[in-house]
Amino acid sequence: MTAHGHVGHRTLADWRHRSGGDYEHLLEFRDVSLSFKGVKALTDVGFHVDDGELFAVIGPNGAGKTSTFNCLNGVYRPQEGDIFWKGESILGQRPDTIAGYGIARTFQNIELFAHMTVLENLLTGRHVRTEVGPIAGALWFGRAKEEELANRALVEDIIDLLEIKQWRKYPVALLPYGIQKRVELGRALAMEPELLLLDEPVAGMNLEETEDMARFILDIREELGIAMILVEHDMGLVMDIADRVMVLDFGAKIAVGTPAVVQQDPEVIKAYLGEEHESI
Amino acid sequence: MRGRPLLYVDYEEEQSLFPTNVQKALVVVGALLALSIPFGWVPGMKFLAHPGWLQLLVIALIFMIGAAGLNIVTGMAGQVSLGHAFFMGVGAYTTAALSGNPTAALWGLELPMWLGVIAGGLVAAFLGVLIAPTAVRVRGLYLAIVTLGLVFIGQHIFRNWNQVSGIPELGRNWGPFELALWSADGPKIDLSNDGEWFGVFLPSEGKAFLFMLVVTTIFLLLAKNLARTRIGRSFAAIRDRDIAAEVMGVNESKAKTQAFAISSFYAGVAGALYATFLGFLPPEQWSLFLSVQFIAIVLIGGAGTVIGVVLGTLFVQLLPRVVENSTDFLSEQIANETLLAPVADLVIKTGAGDFGVLSLDAAGAGLSIFQANTVIYGLLIAVFLIFEPLGLYGIWLRVRNYWKGWPFTY
Numbered sequence: 215m216t217a218h219g220h221v222g223h224r225t226l227a228d229w230r231h232r233s234g235g236d237y238e239h240l241l242e243f244r245d246v247s248l249s250f251k252g253v254k255a256l257t258d259v260g261f262h263v264d265d266g267e268l269f270a271v272i273g274p275n276g277a278g279k280t281s282t283f284n285c286l287n288g289v290y291r292p293q294e295g296d297i298f299w300k301g302e303s304i305l306g307q308r309p310d311t312i313a314g315y316g317i318a319r320t321f322q323n324i325e326l327f328a329h330m331t332v333l334e335n336l337l338t339g340r341h342v343r344t345e346v347g348p349i350a351g352a353l354w355f356g357r358a359k360e361e362e363l364a365n366r367a368l369v370e371d372i373i374d375l376l377e378i379k380q381w382r383k384y385p386v387a388l389l390p391y392g393i394q395k396r397v398e399l400g401r402a403l404a405m406e407p408e409l410l411l412l413d414e415p416v417a418g419m420n421l422e423e424t425e426d427m428a429r430f431i432l433d434i435r436e437e438l439g440i441a442m443i444l445v446e447h448d449m450g451l452v453m454d455i456a457d458r459v460m461v462l463d464f465g466a467k468i469a470v471g472t473p474a475v476v477q478q479d480p481e482v483i484k485a486y487l488g489e490e491h492e493s494i
Numbered sequence: 495m496r497g498r499p500l501l502y503v504d505y506e507e508e509q510s511l512f513p514t515n516v517q518k519a520l521v522v523v524g525a526l527l528a529l530s531i532p533f534g535w536v537p538g539m540k541f542l543a544h545p546g547w548l549q550l551l552v553i554a555l556i557f558m559i560g561a562a563g564l565n566i567v568t569g570m571a572g573q574v575s576l577g578h579a580f581f582m583g584v585g586a587y588t589t590a591a592l593s594g595n596p597t598a599a600l601w602g603l604e605l606p607m608w609l610g611v612i613a614g615g616l617v618a619a620f621l622g623v624l625i626a627p628t629a630v631r632v633r634g635l636y637l638a639i640v641t642l643g644l645v646f647i648g649q650h651i652f653r654n655w656n657q658v659s660g661i662p663e664l665g666r667n668w669g670p671f672e673l674a675l676w677s678a679d680g681p682k683i684d685l686s687n688d689g690e691w692f693g694v695f696l697p698s699e700g701k702a703f704l705f706m707l708v709v710t711t712i713f714l715l716l717a718k719n720l721a722r723t724r725i726g727r728s729f730a731a732i733r734d735r736d737i738a739a740e741v742m743g744v745n746e747s748k749a750k751t752q753a754f755a756i757s758s759f760y761a762g763v764a765g766a767l768y769a770t771f772l773g774f775l776p777p778e779q780w781s782l783f784l785s786v787q788f789i790a791i792v793l794i795g796g797a798g799t800v801i802g803v804v805l806g807t808l809f810v811q812l813l814p815r816v817v818e819n820s821t822d823f824l825s826e827q828i829a830n831e832t833l834l835a836p837v838a839d840l841v842i843k844t845g846a847g848d849f850g851v852l853s854l855d856a857a858g859a860g861l862s863i864f865q866a867n868t869v870i871y872g873l874l875i876a877v878f879l880i881f882e883p884l885g886l887y888g889i890w891l892r893v894r895n896y897w898k899g900w901p902f903t904y
Contacts, residue, residue, distance in 0.1 A: 289737065308740070309740040310742075310743045313741060326735070326738075327731050327738070337727060338727045338730075340724070341731075345724075346724045347725065348725045351723035351724055353719065358719070361723075401742070
């Protein structure tokens with residue numbers, strides 16, 4: 215008997231992502247361009263993410279960070295370029311198909327299912343990794359029950375990891391902002407992703423909440439080995455935890471490299487601080 | 495460890511439908527009380543054993559199936575459908591064609607009722623699948639309008655397809671309300687004639703009540719199980735945040751199609767049972783009013799909850815009876831010239847020149863009882879939407895939480 219009273223259920227430790235495979239990069243953007251009528255949201259953006267890597271995307275507001283995520287998720291369809299997942303193109307596929315490959319995401323403005331409890335939100339994240347249909351579900355006994363209990367055990371592991379035990383049965387709409395952000399991370403984790411997209415995970419958080427979130431991100435990386443793409447405005451956080459950083463400005467890539475290199479890049483300094491002008 | 499309330503040692507126990515001992519006891523007592531209704535054994539509930547009341551309760555049980563169906567598509571999946579009456583009508587006429595008695599002008603294959611009812615559900619579900627793609631294209635109010643159109647298309651077809659639905663404003667007969675394996679001559683459970691069960695004499699409505707109690711319980715349990723497993727959660731995800739749901743891996747059009755199919759199946763079964771139980775209905779029965787009644791049930795009971803379906807149906811089904819009884823009471827007050835007579839006189843229209851909100855003889859100005867009910871449904875929907883979006887279930891939650899903490903406020 216394990217602590218959960220069920221033998222044989224998968225736990226978090228079981229699904230540590232095993233890197234490697236017959237592909238060059240886990241994810242590759244190749245010259246992706248996206249425009250809405252005249253507005254060019256992304257122009258020839260290319261980058262790659264490898265197994266277990268923590269890749270950060272930064273840039274001023276409107277630089278195209280969230281659009282990059284939306285292209286990757288299949289919410290937007292870029293007009294030019296291609297996106298490869300494990301060496302195969304995923305361009306033009308539906309969001310739910312792409313989710314099935316193991317690409318999970320949190321949102322900049324919290325997109326939790328407001329009428330559900332924390333537990334139900336996390337269980338919904340299990341959708342792509344489970345298969346009970348309406349008839350088996352309605353009958354309950356048998357496959358559905360088995361699957362529900364296995365899901366519950368796994369989700370409880372995530373609740374443990376993210377330290378949201380006391381909120382388990384709360385409707386998410388009642389929770390404080392910082393906790394909602396954590397629940398959203400948990401919901402993405404419940405999908406057993408191989409790549410996790412974090413869209414501003416510490417936006418609007420105080421120092422303590424930011425440190426907690428950074429700790430969770432590092433825990434997920436170390437314990438589960440999931441590759442991550444982090445979009446964030448908190449430069450301290452990005453420079454501390456990212457392996458590589460890509461800087462976008464007006465939809466174009468202006469720099470990519472380790473945090474130390476990117477920080478010294480004159481183009482990046484220009485994008486963030488502006489140019490020096492001679493005073494008149 | 496055992497026997498301590500609210501201490502769970504495994505998930506199976508905690509996730510069961512009725513986790514606490516109090517809930518288990520209430521379910522058993524409730525089931526026994528419900529089963530005893532047609533026998534009239536329990537003091538205080540004896541009046542319910544009257545055929546008139548039993549018929550009302552049978553219809554309420556059938557409506558619970560229909561309401562559970564609307565609850566799946568509207569309450570759980572968030573797709574407002576006004577087309578529920580159409581799907582009920584489809585179920586009813588499929589049954590009529592399969593298990594009705596044929597005449598020169600009417601179709602009827604005289605197949606057993608169970609076959610007709612299941613086929614009614616399946617045909618309605620098939621039409622639900624055909625309608626579902628519109629729910630992917632349009633949402634909210636627009637979907638409500640599209641499904642509203644469905645009711646009028648249905649009305650037109652039902653009024654004009656006379657071989658199936660009989661003469662307009664008159665209708666046709668359905669097959670007998672009975673459980674026969676194949677033919678009426680073989681072994682069967684007769685639900686449409688009075689008779690003895692377990693050595694006790696029961697009116698036909700009493701038998702039908704016991705039968706429907708079992709059938710409705712099964713349908714409600716299936717709906718509840720659906721709600722608490724994978725597919726039910728995908729419906730709720732689509733309702734709350736459709737884009738996020740898709741990014742989480744829920745296929746929106748598949749989920750909406752499933753919701754419409756299951757909902758229409760429930761509606762078809764409910765329509766088939768309703769028509770077969772009453773035995774004779776005009777094609778005008780499957781009108782917008784019926785759809786609105788179901789919307790009222792779901793909203794008043796508490797959208798998205800199965801217990802709300804039960805509470806809402808009882809409330810909405812018993813309401814006309816309450817209105818009727820209170821008008822009877824007021825008429826008596828006028829006749830006996832009691833102290834309440836002046837008030838009653840304002841409400842009830844007694845003669846041709848008399849002022850009154852309600853008119854009992856249905857002639858002249860003033861609302862008939864049917865119209866009064868329609869007005870009351872409308873008012874209640876508005877009141878519940880504004881003041882208690884969780885419906886009767888929400889009221890119950892607040893009462894329960896108050897007494898849980900009593901005498902403290904939290």
